[in-house]
Amino acid sequence: MKLYIILGILAVIIIWFICTLNKFIYLRRRIDRSKSLIDVYLKNRFDLIPNLVECCKGYSNYEKNTLTEIAKLRSSYEKNNDEESGEKLNNHYKKLVALIENYPELKAGENFLNLQKNLEKVESEIAASRRIYINDITRYNTLTKSIPANIIAKIFNYEELSYPILETEEIKINF
Amino acid sequence: MNVVTIFSIILFGIIIFLIIRTLTKSFKFSAKNNKVQIDNNKVLEYKNLIDNNKSLKTTDKIRAFILILLLICVVIIIIVFLNKINPIFIIILTVILSIIYIVINAKYTKDFKISIVSEALKHYDANLSYNPSLGIPRNDYIYADFENFDRYTSEDLISGNILNCPFIMSDVKTEIVEKDNEGRTNYITVFSGVVAKINLNKNINSFIYIINNSLRLFDGKYKINxxxxxxTQRYDTYSDNEVLTMRILTPNVTTSILDMENKTGIKFEIKISNDIIFFRFYTNDLFDAGQSTQKSAENLVYSIELIDDMKNIIASILEVLQDTEV
Structure with missing residues (x-):
């Protein structure tokens, strides 16, 4: 009888162990997936930059430097695809969005209105994917800290993760 | 025991059942939904509306009078039984009174629905109209794909526009037909409650399904956190497009959904399929006449507040959809 009880307890522990470990694996995969989702939408954001630059060209003679700089940064980002160039491009993109506010005649153009819709969509998608990513990290971090799942986290080196970088922040399109 | 005694016992049971059923029906809303905070000023407003309808008021008085007579008959039946007197006369009287009561109560409910509910709805929103004999078309309910069923009934249709979107809402009952080992047909109710359908002006080309997690036993496919x-403690969300769901279910939208449950105490489901939103409420029939003017007025306020809360959710969803391209 005692043997059966011990075997039963062992079976429960093994099942719990496997389930918790699978949960860790699942959450880590989800985090990777949601991170790549953000990358996809960020790429969409940057893909709209040439159109945005094209729209601004005729109006913003004073900001030619900004436009040239953005064009350079975008090609650099496409080449390297690293975090640093992404962040730089993002900062310039924010500047460009802010600049457009100064050109009411630009905002009235049909091309620009279409572009504005696309920009709004992509910003909303970035915001949503960012929420998914943060949510996944929160769930994962909660599991790493909770007892007794933290034992498995320690054994298999599932460490707490930090929250996303600024690059993914939503930019308000209020032209 | 002779036939008259057996018949008297059965009749006595039926009358007691009828009285209890009638009384509990009028208290259903307050008993089941004890969280409902009903605005007393609004109740008074609708009470006046009912009181001003002379024909309805007369029917209500007759109904109350017959109910009192029925109660007296029950007491007499008990006395007759105890004294071993032949109860045939009182039984016949009780049967006649019961039939009259059922007929008058049905008339009251019908009159209440036709005159008072339509007026109350117009008072709330001039865009809305009410037809007690119509319901949500069967095909519309099938499109929502809530469950499989064999029999479908729907009545008490409210139609019109909410926030410039075509809107219909009605009581719905679905049943499945099963045959037991002896070949008898049984009708099992799958859903009984209120369903609303709103046509959006945008197609999301996807589905989003929000269900109170107490209504679901197992997690299904496409679950979203x-x-x-x-x-998430109270609702499970399912969709084939996670990003779109997160875009639509903004903190504003989720808060308005939680607010509705907190306010009404009703369990409900929301399903967005392409360009249509369906709401399904697990509640009693809306716009039912109560056993008293007070109860009828409370039911009216309750039903209209449910529409109003739903309107808030739709408004917050529409706000998101209108702001961005889907």
Missing amino acids: IDNESF
Whole structure:
């Protein structure tokens, strides 16, 4: 009888162990997936930059430097695809969005209105994917800290993760 | 025991059942939904509306009078039994009174629905109209794909526009037909409650299904974790497009959904399929006449507040949809 009880307890522990470990694996995969989702939408954001630059060209003679700089940064980002160039491009993109506010005649153009819709969509998608990513990290971090799942986290080196970088922040399109 | 005694016992049971059923029906809303905070000023407003309808008031008085007579008959039946007197006369009287009561009560309910509910709805929103004999078309309900069923009934249709979107809402009952081992047909109710359908002006080309998690036993496919803890504690969300769901279920939308449950105490489901939103409420029939003017007025306020809360959710969803391209 005692043997059966011990075997039963062992079976429960093994099942719990496997389930918790699978949960860790699942959450880590989800985090990777949601991170790549953000990358996809960020790429969409940057893909709209040439159109945005094209729209601004005729109006913003004073900001030619900004436009040239953005064009350079975008090609650099496409080449390297690293975090640093992404962040730089993002900062310039924010500047460009802010600049457009100064050109009411630009905002009235049909091309620009279409572009504005696309920009709004992509910003909303970035915001949503960012929420998914943060949510996944929160769930994962909660599991790493909770007892007794933290034992498995320690054994298999599932460490707490930090929250996303600024690059993914939503930019308000209020032209 | 002779036939008259057996018949008297059965009749006595039926009358007691009828009285209890009638009384509990009028208290259903307050008993089941004890969280409902009903605005007394609004109740008074609708009470006046009912009181001003002379024909309805007369029917209500007759109904109350017959109910009292029925109660007296029950007491007499008990006395007759105890004294071993032949109860045939009182039984016949009780049967006649019961039939009259049922007929008058049906008339009251019908009159209440036709005259008072339509007026109350117009008072709330001039765009809305009411037809007690119509319901949500069967095909519309099938499109929502809530469950499989064999029999479908729907009545008490409210139609019109809410926030410039075509809107219909009605009581719905679905049943499945089963045959037992002896070949008898049984009708099993799958859903009984209120369903609303709103046509959006945008197609999301996807589905989003929000269901109170107490209504669901197992997690289904496409489950999505929403980043609002109080929301996920009470609701499960399913969709084939996670990003779109997160875009639509903003903190504003999830809060308005939680607010509705907190306010009404009703369990409900929301399903967005392409360009249509369906709401399904697990509640009693709306706009039912109560056993008293007070109860009828409370039911009216309750039903209209349910529409109003639903309107808030639709408004917050529409706000998101109108702001961005889907």
